[in-house]
Amino acid sequence: xxxxxxxxxxxxxxxxxxxxxxxxxxxxxxxxxxxxxxxxxxxxxxxxxxxxxxxxxxxxxxxxxxxxxxxxxxxxxxxxxxxxxxxxxxxxxxxxxxxxxxxxxxxxxxxxxxxxxxxxxxxxxxxxxxxxxxxxxxxxxxxxxxxxxxxxxxxxxxxxxxxxxxxxxxxxxxxxxxxxxxxxxxxxxxxxxxxxxxxxxxxxxxxxxxxxxxxxxxxxxxxxxxxxxxxxxxxxxxxxxxxxxxxxxxxxxxxxxxxxxxxxxxxxxxxxxxxxxxxxxxxxxxxxxxxxxxxxxxxxxxxxxxxxxxxxxxxxxxxxxxxxx
Amino acid sequence: xxxxxxxxxxxxxxxxxxxxxxxxxxxxxxxxxxxxxxxxxxxxxxxxxxxxxxxxxxxxxxxxxxxxxxxxxxxxxxxxxxxxxxxxxxxxxxxxxxxxxxxxxxxxxxxxxxxxxxxxxxxxxxxxxxxxxxxxxxxxxxxxxxxxxxxxxxxxxxxxxxxxxxxxxxxxxxxxxxxxxxxxxxxxxxxxxxxxxxxxxxxxxxxxxxxxxxxxxxxxxxxxxxxxxxxxxxxxxxxxxxxxxxxxxxxxxxxxxxxxxxxxxxxxxxxxxxxxxxxxxxxxxxxxxxxxxxxxxxxxxxxxxxxxxxxxxxxxxxxxxxxxxxxxxxxxxxxxxxxxxxxxxxxxxxxxxxxxxxxxxx
Numbered sequence: 162x163x164x165x166x167x168x169x170x171x172x173x174x175x176x177x178x179x180x181x182x183x184x185x186x187x188x189x190x191x192x193x194x195x196x197x198x199x200x201x202x203x204x205x206x207x208x209x210x211x212x213x214x215x216x217x218x219x220x221x222x223x224x225x226x227x228x229x230x231x232x233x234x235x236x237x238x239x240x241x242x243x244x245x246x247x248x249x250x251x252x253x254x255x256x257x258x259x260x261x262x263x264x265x266x267x268x269x270x271x272x273x274x275x276x277x278x279x280x281x282x283x284x285x286x287x288x289x290x291x292x293x294x295x296x297x298x299x300x301x302x303x304x305x306x307x308x309x310x311x312x313x314x315x316x317x318x319x320x321x322x323x324x325x326x327x328x329x330x331x332x333x334x335x336x337x338x339x340x341x342x343x344x345x346x347x348x349x350x351x352x353x354x355x356x357x358x359x360x361x362x363x364x365x366x367x368x369x370x371x372x373x374x375x376x377x378x379x380x381x382x383x384x385x386x387x388x389x390x391x392x393x394x395x396x397x398x399x400x401x402x403x404x405x406x407x408x409x410x411x412x413x414x415x416x417x418x419x420x421x422x423x424x425x426x427x428x429x430x431x432x433x434x435x436x437x438x439x440x441x442x443x444x445x446x447x448x449x450x451x452x453x454x455x456x457x458x459x460x461x462x463x464x465x466x467x468x469x470x471x472x473x474x475x476x477x478x479x480x481x482x483x484x485x486x
Numbered sequence: 487x488x489x490x491x492x493x494x495x496x497x498x499x500x501x502x503x504x505x506x507x508x509x510x511x512x513x514x515x516x517x518x519x520x521x522x523x524x525x526x527x528x529x530x531x532x533x534x535x536x537x538x539x540x541x542x543x544x545x546x547x548x549x550x551x552x553x554x555x556x557x558x559x560x561x562x563x564x565x566x567x568x569x570x571x572x573x574x575x576x577x578x579x580x581x582x583x584x585x586x587x588x589x590x591x592x593x594x595x596x597x598x599x600x601x602x603x604x605x606x607x608x609x610x611x612x613x614x615x616x617x618x619x620x621x622x623x624x625x626x627x628x629x630x631x632x633x634x635x636x637x638x639x640x641x642x643x644x645x646x647x648x649x650x651x652x653x654x655x656x657x658x659x660x661x662x663x664x665x666x667x668x669x670x671x672x673x674x675x676x677x678x679x680x681x682x683x684x685x686x687x688x689x690x691x692x693x694x695x696x697x698x699x700x701x702x703x704x705x706x707x708x709x710x711x712x713x714x715x716x717x718x719x720x721x722x723x724x725x726x727x728x729x730x731x732x733x734x735x736x737x738x739x740x741x742x743x744x745x746x747x748x749x750x751x752x753x754x755x756x757x758x759x760x761x762x763x764x765x766x767x768x769x770x771x772x773x774x775x776x777x778x779x780x781x782x783x784x785x786x787x788x789x790x791x792x793x794x795x796x797x798x799x800x801x802x803x804x805x806x807x808x809x810x811x812x813x814x815x816x817x818x819x820x821x822x823x824x825x826x827x828x829x830x831x832x833x834x835x836x837x838x839x840x841x842x843x844x845x846x847x848x
Contacts, residue, residue, distance in 0.1 A: 186636070212636070217663065217666075218659075218662055218663055218666055220655075220659040220662070220663070222625065222655060222656055222659055223625055223628075223656070223659035223660065223662070223663050225625075226622065226624075226625025226626060226628075226629065226656060226659070226660070227625050227626075227628045227629035227632060227660075227663050228629060229625070229626050229629055230575075230625060230626035230627060230628060230629020230630040230631070230632070230633065231629040231630070231632055231633045231636075232629075233614070233626065233629070233630060233633075234573075234629075234630055234633035234634070234637065234639075235633070235637075236633050236636060236637070238629075250655075253619065253622060253656075254622065254625065254656075257619045257622055258617075258619075258622060258623075258626070263821055263822065263823070263824075264602065264821040264822050265602060265605055265615050266602075266605050266606060266615055266821075267602055267603055267605070267606050267817075267821050268821050269605075269606050269607070270614070270615075271824070302822060303822050303823070305823075325824075326824040327823045327824055355827060355828070401827075401829075402827030402828065402829050402830070403829055405828065405829060405832070406828075
């Protein structure tokens with residue numbers, strides 16, 4: 162075991178895969194010499210050489226489109242998009258090709274590539290540096306979308322993503338990159354993609370979140386506990402393919418549910434989760450399944466961001482409303 | 487070899503004129519007489535298959551189809567230099583290249599009838615499927631080129647795009663990445679003068695399309711795409727250049743789409759008869775035929791009989807496509823992922839229970 166934050170855990174996963182599989186390679190903007198703007202790939206070029214860890218020209222569609230070609234010939238590229246808001250030029254490649262190649266060729270060609278994207282707000286950044294595109298990505302057939310919330314999950318999910326024979330989009334909650342430290346096994350391990358995790362069992366209400374929102378929910382849970390409310394917290398971990406069973410089992414037990422996401426509300430992960438809850442736990446419901454999300458607005462620049470970001474107090478407010486419904 | 491044909495001077499590489507006479511008097515190609523004759527027969531086969539595909543569509547036996555008429559010299563020239571190590575990254579108007587890479591007409595017909603199984607190209611392990619979104623495929627070619635270098639493989643990549651595709655961002659990103667990474671990719675722009683209805687003049691202010699490669703540091707050449715001899719010289723050179731580790735090469739194959747964009751298109755709306763007629767004089771089949779006839783290489787070839795044999799063969803391939811197994815519900819789901827996620831299984835089962843319900847009520 163070694164104490165790591167999320168940045169170190171991702172770096173460790175990349176290090177392990179680069180060491181054991183010569184087919185794994187990393188590129189993106191500033192990931193080589195500089196080690197990435199968040200230093201996630203720090204030291205890897207030095208260790209594995211510039212033919213396996215390198216800087217590419219500055220073009221996101223190019224980065225992802227070329228990665229598909231590289232993956233078609235059996236390699237496993239792990240590419241970085243520098244910020245969430247710069248991922249959009251690559252959407253054409255992801256939607257039109259990356260997610261479709263296996264199906265289009267009936268399995269003749271596959272696309273075992275990983276696209277890493279730091280995402281989410283709360284870091285006092287410029288416009289286009291604080292976005293949460295997980296629902297946009299979750300709608301794309303043929304790709305998988307995962308989001309870790311802890312250093313342990315960051316390592317295990319990334320190893321699973323690199324070893325997956327299908328394309329995986331790996332969203333990194335940059336706000337908590339260095340906020341959480343945890344003991345993580347030094348050896349290789351993988352966390353299955355498509356499985357949510359019950360982080361803490363409880364009886365009165367199910368709260369479902371992922372990424373940086375987990376920490377906010379955990380803070381709210383301290384307040385809830387002091388008021389005698391027992392919260393069951395589920396970390397979704399995979400946006401798609403979504404884990405219907407874990408969610409429905411929990412809500413059948415608690416009868417109440419709150420979904421907390423930072424992304425805009427309409428047509429988002431919250432809407433999907435509430436549909437699942439309604440389909441699977443209808444007769445157990447004690448209160449309307451509810452979502453606490455970002456607004457359907459552009460995420461404000463730093464001086465207005467506090468209106469947008471989800472805080473423990475806002476989570477607690479919703480929990481109390483639902484429990485007393 | 488092509489020093490005199492700098493794109494910036496808009497000089498086009500040509501070997502023969504419209505009548506099959508050598509423009510380059512001391513030209514010596516790398517193909518034997520037998521290979522040249524075979525190239526002509528391959529072009530004839532492509533044209534026959536292409537014409538039949540259009541009529542199958544007209545008969546309602548196939549969906550939309552993009553005709554290749556007039557662009558056969560480009561395709562067969564690439565086909566002649568293609569090795570088993572090479573990759574082909576198509577746009578969607580390169581029939582002769584797919585066949586040379588090992589695709590069957592049955593598969594091509596099956597795809598155009600609306601079945602993904604037609605893109606498996608079972609005997610063409612290095613042929614990518616056709617790419618409908620314009621220019622997006624060029625990045626895959628660049629990535630494949632990178633993988634060839636990385637794995638120290640021997641092949642090169644032949645990547646196709648049309649004139650309209652040169653306006654897309656991915657065209658420029660693909661060229662730029664390919665050059666920076668020194669990948670073995672031969673980019674071939676089939677400049678057939680129209681992107682559906684838009685003429686090249688409204689597509690770009692560049693003096694030609696080959697010149698676009700120069701800014702990226704890619705050796706580039708404008709070639710008469712209706713001159714098989716010129717095309718073969720160009721692609722041979724470009725292939726060797728790439729295989730020798732000298733990086734990408736760009737060819738603008740200057741040609742004309744003698745047919746419609748697809749069978750859903752009506753070119754009389756945007757092209758004149760005069761224009762069509764002027765290009766008929768440059769028909770790539772007639773030019774190579776005239777060249778071969780002068781060399782007395784077509785003696786003993788009964789073209790009419792040959793075309794009849796081609797037609798029988800093509801008809802058989804089409805019938806095989808018509809008799810392909812029925813599209814099953816499973817096929818909608820089975821290839822989306824290596825293993826079908828539970829959520830997709832659930833969606834499939836929901837449809838199956840509808841089918842059961844339907845059976846009961848009927």
